[in-house]
Amino acid sequence: MLRGWIANKGNTSAERARDMVKIENIELGEFPLLLAPMEDVSDPPFRALCKKQGADMMYTEFISVEGLIRDATKSLQKLDIYDEERPIGVQIFGAELDSMMRAAEIVEAANPEVLDINYGCPVQKVVCKMAGAGILRDVKKMVELTQAVVKSTNLPVTVKTRLGWDHNTIFIEEVAERLQDIGIKALSIHARTRVQMYKGESDWSWISKVKNNPRIHIPIFGNGDIDTPQKAVEYRERYAVDGIMIGRASIGYPWIFREIKHYMATGELLPPPDIHERVDAVRQHLQHSIDWKGAKLGVVEMRRHYTNYFRGFPGIKEFRSQLVTEENPAILFEILDRMEDVYSAIEVSELV
Structure with a gap:
């Protein structure tokens, strides 16, 4: 099946152009692989390795907006970007409207390609401040914060989030529509709730529902449990996402990007790095x-x-x-x- 799909894929330049995934005007290829923003992991040294191995777009570690507006050294250092990493998105998290807007201006001055907002981090020290996944309990506030950021910057704004707070509050379909309507340019969805943290299986069927919504026209990237080339291809075909964001599987193994790309192109598995x-x-x-x-x-x-x-x-x-x-x-x-x-x-x- 895979080989047939590869053989039948459109070969004309026009077809390739139509298939190109873009965040606004930023071209990412036909099926981009994104390095997820991970605290204490996705810094410039690690991003450089992932870029060499085929990552199409990367994000910084997530950055506290309060740290940015207070000139905290650690927060400001996370804005360091090297030309060889591009395109890259700077990810911020926070819960206060004014702080988010001021931080957006600071991020724009660092000149990334994208500003990303984190509504998915599940750790308690973030959630307790109604930031990260904490805001999943208040969709109205999520929309208000996002709209303020969109209006505060000329950068394309994207969002990374989870399905919902728990299985009883999965509003991702509504969230996707509302965030798109106020101007975000792409949405990355981790297919777990906050309550799940990183446990249990992710449920990509919800991502598929968002992607298949006829009102959705922005790129939808799936995240969660992609740890082999085979699974990457399976999930691409089953859920029709525009790209995949890879997090934990890349830690200590940046070769995951090249292995997925090789398998998608040839149907063959590369040997592991020696x-x-x-x-x-x-x-x-x-x-x-x-x-x-x-x-x-x-x-x-x-x-x-x-x-x-x-x-x-x-x-x-x-x-x-x-x-x-x-x-x-x-x-x-x-x-x-x-x-x-x-x-x-x-x-x-x-x-x-």
Whole structure:
């Protein structure tokens, strides 16, 4: 079935043009893969790796509007954008009308392609302030905040949200229409409720209902549980979304983007990255982290990533112990060299 779909796909330039997914005038390709905004993950060092592996659009870590308007160093640093990352969206979260409007002006000055609003973060410290997924209990306020942001910036405004607060309050079809009507240019939907957090299966049937609504004309991106190329193709065909946003499956595995694209184009699975490619990616990630954050902070904040890059490798606990305790960058790179030597003698199939 997949090969037949690939073979029958329109080949003329006109057909390709009609199939092009756009956020306003930003062309993202026929079926874009988006890197989800993830706190402490989707920073410039990680985004650079995902871009190399085929991500079509990325988002920053989500940024507190209160931090932005108060010139908080950590919040302002998240506005750092590199040309090779484009197109990119800056994602903000907040609950106060004036703060959202002022933050929109600050974001516009950073010159991203898109301003995205987070109405999906489920963590309690965000929700308790009626920000993130907290606002799912007040659709009227969500619409008011969004409309204020749209009017406060010349950037295309997009939204990322969840199905609803719980299974009794799934209003995503209404939300999609109302947000489109006030001017958002794309909608990304995580197919879980806030109560679910990240547990249980996501329910993409709700995303399909939004996408198949004849009133909806903006791009609809699906998010949740896409962790293999096969599932990406299955969900594309079953739910007819315009693109897929990938979050947790990319952590420590930026190759997920190239693997999905290769499978969509050929129907064949790529082999997993070997130890040389994995170690090289970690070297790049570490060096970029040091360059961007400084040696001390760059080394410390890289520690959360090592396990993800080498998950399942035999004997990794010993190497991980060294990586998360060493403070000297030069020695860290030496440890990575030793890892490459040790694991290069083992078949990839035995490693993962």
